[in-house]
Amino acid sequence: MTTPVVLLLDPIPADAVGDALAESFRFAGASDPILSAFDAGAGRGDGIFETLGVNDGRARGIDAHLDRFAASATKLDLPQPNLPQWRAAIERVLGELPRTGQASIRLVLTRGNGGTPTCWVTGSIVDGDFPERTTGIRVVTLSRGYANDVGEHAPWLLVGAKTLSYAVNMAALREAKRRGADDAVFVSTDGFALEGPTSSLLLRQGDRIVTPAIQHGILAGTTQADLFDVLTAEGFTCESRRIDTRELLRSDAAWLVSSVRLAAPITAVDGTDVATDPELTARMNAALLG
Template sequence: MTSPAPTVLVFLDPAFENGRIADSSQPQLMATDLGATRGDGVFESLLAVQGRPRKVQAHLNRLGSSAAALDLALPGQDVWRRAIETAINEFRDVHPAPTPEEDEVVVKLIVTRGVEGAASPTCWVQASPSPAGSRRQRQTGIDVVLLDRGFDTEAGERAPWLLLGAKTLSYAVNMAALRYAHKQGADDAIFTSTDGRVLEGPTSTVLLAHLETVDDGDGSVRTVRRLITPQLDSGILPGTSQGALFAAAKAAGWELGYGPLEPQDLFDADAVWLISSIRLIAPVNHINGKEVGTSEVRKQLTAELNHLFAGIE
């Protein structure tokens, strides 16, 4: 039997300015909480590296957007920031990393509607170790399969109650997709829409790159690097990591693009990645069993993007 990962819980409690540390080995949530019984809530996951949380503002902004979509009122961002700091410090004090390279803490911000009729939502911060598998896949890359998400790219606009752009606790479909991918011998999946567009991964954003040699007309040539992601208005979750990486890539001279993308665009790319806040930049080696680009180019471009991403706070 696998032991549960060490966890620190910090509840946002008005009586505790920096959050209330709770015993993770004891029950803390009412069995009738609507987050548990209906998945009625929102969350964010961010990574703290050597004690420093990354992209906090972007995650707090997206948490607020998701909560607004569910008509949930949140505590102020400063309250969240203090609770995040408490959780990270407590985790690193109680569960110190064996090496600096392993000093990564997964920090989740969780909001539920609470029990039926509750005056305010239940909010807490959860800190746990970064999965070794995520760190490994950054290096080795992943194989993915394409899976039909079951809706078209206009579904979110046509039916906003589907909450397609919100990061809700209702992740059963996403987890089912990952289990299906694993049964097919793959590590992950990329969703496509019923109208043939590339969407996102179950827990990640899709990126692809093209290298193009351009003749400047004066006898010199240069290599243009172009980074592309699916359209944000196609019913996908706006990626905080994608947004931060795009800003860094633009500053470094990369050209940027937003879909629409079709599956063939993935196969035609020089490199494809799934990017997320915890696993970071995972190069895609194969899609549906077919290699993407070449190993040499994947490694080269992944190294370049990792260098850019390392400077993101």
């Protein structure tokens, strides 16, 4: 089968096993119609997704992505996904992708039309070698429009869920481009750094690596969690806490990290050059790819 790969899932109860699971998949062509015009995912962005990075035939962080997928479903009051079914779907799509090079796998679950979810998994080859992993990215800080504790006081805003409603995130990236930057870091109205539109934020401060705490209105980062394991093994102290926006300028290094682009070092914030750590960046990306 040629890429991109599309695998459709028939939704089954979260505890279903055996034949029900085995018979719940079917491949579709990349141009086959699979989504109703009345599907809530298309009409309202009412659904969830995950994107997994793949290197040389291996998908990274399957457990972490599935856990976050289930957590997002809970936040949106969607039917709980059958995680063994989705895991098996990932393996089936992996089997259709090249065994060398980089690719991505995307899981999507929408509210569907009439109460039955629409579910699919895609696999695509990732072209390019991501030069920003070494050359870095310039970022601008953009207000998210609410305080850092909004997730605790307004859970209906779904700030900790990975939803299909990414229009604001894409608008932020376009605004960053308009300002002459490559990416953005969202900041709260009370002065704290949060995350990128499609990435998590990491800072190095001496032998300490910090990231914004997820209870303050951000998405739990799977790549960030992987890097914390790597960096802890290297002897760094890793912690999650509130990060004052001014720390972006005075840290020893900073990165935006994500499943496909991996660790991209931040070289400038709002037009001001900041310190980088090329050697640590190289080790981080090598660990993720390995």
